[in-house]
Amino acid sequence: MVGERWSLLIIRELLIRPARYGELLDSLPGVPTNLLADRLRRLEAAGVVERRYDAEVEGVVYGLTAWGLELREAVEALVRWSSPLMLQGRGKDTFRRQWLVIALRALLRGRSSPKPVTVGLEVEGASIAVSLDRSGVDVTEAADRLPAATLRGEPSELLRLAAGLVPVDSVIDSGNLYGSRDIFASVFAPQATDKHGAST
Amino acid sequence: MVGERWSLLIIRELLIRPARYGELLDSLPGVPTNLLADRLRRLEAAGVVERRYDAEVEGVVYGLTAWGLELREAVEALVRWSSPLMLQGRGKDTFRRQWLVIALRALLRGRSSPKPVTVGLEVEGASIAVSLDRSGVDVTEAADRLPAATLRGEPSELLRLAAGLVPVDSVIDSGNLYGSRDIFASVFAPQATDKHGAST
DNA sequence: CCGCATCCTCATGGATACTG
DNA sequence: CAGTATCCATGAGGATGCGG
Numbered sequence: 147m148v149g150e151r152w153s154l155l156i157i158r159e160l161l162i163r164p165a166r167y168g169e170l171l172d173s174l175p176g177v178p179t180n181l182l183a184d185r186l187r188r189l190e191a192a193g194v195v196e197r198r199y200d201a202e203v204e205g206v207v208y209g210l211t212a213w214g215l216e217l218r219e220a221v222e223a224l225v226r227w228s229s230p231l232m233l234q235g236r237g238k239d240t241f242r243r244q245w246l247v248i249a250l251r252a253l254l255r256g257r258s259s260p261k262p263v264t265v266g267l268e269v270e271g272a273s274i275a276v277s278l279d280r281s282g283v284d285v286t287e288a289a290d291r292l293p294a295a296t297l298r299g300e301p302s303e304l305l306r307l308a309a310g311l312v313p314v315d316s317v318i319d320s321g322n323l324y325g326s327r328d329i330f331a332s333v334f335a336p337q338a339t340d341k342h343g344a345s346t
Numbered sequence: 347m348v349g350e351r352w353s354l355l356i357i358r359e360l361l362i363r364p365a366r367y368g369e370l371l372d373s374l375p376g377v378p379t380n381l382l383a384d385r386l387r388r389l390e391a392a393g394v395v396e397r398r399y400d401a402e403v404e405g406v407v408y409g410l411t412a413w414g415l416e417l418r419e420a421v422e423a424l425v426r427w428s429s430p431l432m433l434q435g436r437g438k439d440t441f442r443r444q445w446l447v448i449a450l451r452a453l454l455r456g457r458s459s460p461k462p463v464t465v466g467l468e469v470e471g472a473s474i475a476v477s478l479d480r481s482g483v484d485v486t487e488a489a490d491r492l493p494a495a496t497l498r499g500e501p502s503e504l505l506r507l508a509a510g511l512v513p514v515d516s517v518i519d520s521g522n523l524y525g526s527r528d529i530f531a532s533v534f535a536p537q538a539t540d541k542h543g544a545s546t
Numbered sequence: 547c548c549g550c551a552t553c554c555t556c557a558t559g560g561a562t563a564c565t566g
Numbered sequence: 567c568a569g570t571a572t573c574c575a576t577g578a579g580g581a582t583g584c585g586g
Contacts (some may be wrong), residue, residue, distance in 0.1 A: 147431065148424075149354070151559070167568050178560050183569055205567075220423035224348075227420055231347065351578075367549050378579050383550055405548075 147192050148217065152177055152185050157214065158221050160195065162247050164209035175240040189214070222252035229253060347392050348417065352377055352385050357414060358421050360395065362447050364409035375440040389414070422452035429453060 148154050152174065159165060159173045170182060186208060189195035194214040200207040210217075225248055232249070348354050352374065359365055359373045370382060386408060389395035394414035400407040410417075425448055432449070 147428070149351070151349070154349070171568090176560085178562090179569070180561095180571080181559065216427055220420060220427055223420035223423045227416055228347070368547095371549095376579085378581095379550070380552080380580095381578065 148189075148194065150185065150188070152181055153189060154217075154221065154224075156182070156185055156189065157194065157210065157217050158225075158248060159244075160208060160210045160214070161218055161221060162244050164198065164200070164207045166200075166203065166205060166207050170208065173242055173244065175242075221248065222255060225249055225252035226255075348389075348394065350385065350388070352381055353389060354417075354421065354424075356382070356385055356389065357394065357410065357417050358425075358448060359444075360408060360410045360414070361418055361421055362444050364398065364400070364407045366400075366403065366405060366407050370408065373442055373444065375442075421448065422455060425449055425452040426455075 148157060155174055155177075156170065159170055165173065167182070167186075170186075171177065171179060174182070186195060190197060193211055194217070195208055196211050196214075197206050198209055199205070229249065229252075348357060355374055355377075356370065359370055365373065367382070367386075370386075371377065371379060374382070386395060390397060393411055394417070395408055396411050396414075397406050398409055399405070429449065429452075
């Protein structure tokens with residue numbers, strides 16, 4: 147049901163935000179338009195995706211149903227597992243900045259911060275923010291609340307820089323999770339090998 | 347890397363136990379032998395699967411590497427998401443009793459029991475047991491410790507019976523998680539719709 | 547036997563052109 | 567903009583072969 151090629155990637159995009167057909171085409175580099183149409187039809191028939199009329203754009207947007215939203219846990223688990231692969235940053239890999247929204251939530255999941263903080267990132271000319279408070283990851287996207295001081299850079303370079311920096315917990319405990327290189331490190335350090343984040 | 351057809355299913359099987367080539371062929375109804383061989387080769391090259399010599403069987407068994415084992419979280423999340431589908435029990439669906447081992451762990455994940463208990467199931471003539479204690483799910487498989495009183499039946503019928511029974515928490519708190527119909531209910535009640543298990 | 551490799555057929559995916 | 571239609575390439579499915 148969600149195992150066909152592209153299906154889970156489409157769902158990942160819709161976990162970030164509802165999107166128009168054209169946005170999905172652009173968000174999923176390499177997807178043939180006929181397959182995108184086919185998968186959306188199948189997922190809609192299965193009750194995972196639904197078409198909505200958006201007055202703002204005066205057109206149809208695709209979004210996840212309540213059931214579809216419950217795939218967040220599974221997608222985030224896959225993101226966590228594959229984060230070491232992202233760090234390798236193959237040259238041919240494409241990148242979309244909004245993918246960091248999913249990555250941030252996935253890797254910060256289960257963590258908390260004594261003071262509410264907002265992690266800010268700027269990649270490829272656009273900004274993303276994720277809030278974290280005592281109860282955990284709170285807000286997914288709040289680009290307008292992005293601080294002035296954020297990381298900037300080409301994604302694969304950022305990803306490589308992010309490997310093996312400051313332990314996540316100490317960064318969060320300092321209450322200074324905001325706008326430093328450590329933030330990005332906390333996000334992309336592989337958790338698999340070290341519960342407290344990379345340390346070398 | 348794990349998105350090709352059959353790959354995640356192979357990994358699910360190997361999360362249950364290391365297996366021989368022939369066992370995998372039987373565990374994955376419908377898999378063509380050439381594809382199984384191809385996927386095992388790819389997964390081995392990727393460092394997810396490894397071939398081991400098993401003195402017991404005097405032959406090669408396939409198992410997950412440390413990295414591959416970290417896919418448990420992702421696979422269990424997918425199992426949890428799809429458990430409502432399992433409850434529907436389409437007629438054509440095939441079933442292997444060892445899949446209950448994964449389902450048990452996935453659905454009991456995060457729960458605990460004041461007294462250590464062992465959930466026992468008997469399906470298709472074979473038995474499976476999973477232990478649960480104060481710290482959570484503990485032991486995956488312990489067929490020898492299976493109690494006399496277990497559920498028996500054809501899987502799809504059991505799955506249908508399991509829908510909408512006693513709340514999970516009350517069953518566990520009663521300390522009587524052992525050998526009753528409620529056990530099976532606690533395992534297969536969809537968690538998505540109701541934190542305390544189905545109630546109707 | 548078990549553990550694959552080979553072969554063939556057909557369904558699916560990929561790229562591009564096209565249309566309401 | 568939001569998809570269809572078309573065509574070709576690739577991968578899947580199923581049977582069978584074959585060496586250890």
